[in-house]
Amino acid sequence: MNEIKTLLPVFSVSETFEIITHESAEEGTFADSGFNFENEGYTLRELVDYIKRNSFVCPSQSHIKDLKDVEGPCRVWLSQIDGNIDYMTGESEFKNLHINNVSCRNFYRICRLAGINLNF
Numbered sequence: 001m002n003e004i005k006t007l008l009p010v011f012s013v014s015e016t017f018e019i020i021t022h023e024s025a026e027e028g029t030f031a032d033s034g035f036n037f038e039n040e041g042y043t044l045r046e047l048v049d050y051i052k053r054n055s056f057v058c059p060s061q062s063h064i065k066d067l068k069d070v071e072g073p074c075r076v077w078l079s080q081i082d083g084n085i086d087y088m089t090g091e092s093e094f095k096n097l098h099i100n101n102v103s104c105r106n107f108y109r110i111c112r113l114a115g116i117n118l119n120f
Contacts, residue, residue: 010041011110012100013050020083020092031091039100044110047099051114055080056097059111059118074104078116 015036024031042050056078083094099107111118 010043011047011102011106012039013042013047014038014040014098014100016096016098018094018096020094022090036095044113047110048113051078051097051110051116054095054097055082056095056114057081057116059116060096072103073101074099074107076104076107078111 017033017036018030019032021031058079058081060077060079077099078097080095083092085092099110102110108118
């Protein structure tokens with residue numbers, strides 16, 4: 001039996017993090033920051049699922065719906081509003097999701113599919 005494989009578009013995705021402690025907050029900086037992963041390939045379905053499971057709900061710009069018709073790469077990322085808080089140490093970890101080299105139209109589409117409210 002011949003199987004036909006369908007090539008799904010793959011998005012290159014990176015995830016960054018920032019850790020804030022009581023001390024770093026007083027200094028106005030992060031205790032640690034960096035990449036959790038860089039340039040990982042995700043299909044559209046995998047990406048939307050990952051966004052939902054990790055509560056990436058806040059675009060870095062509030063005028064995303066105005067960008068949906070802009071040509072070229074979209075330099076916007078998604079952030080978590082509520083980070084992961086370690087109540088023993090007081091450390092908070094916040095993550096940001098960067099969809100690399102995605103068009104503004106596709107970024108808008110991804111946000112809509114993930115249920116992110118773009119009406120603000």
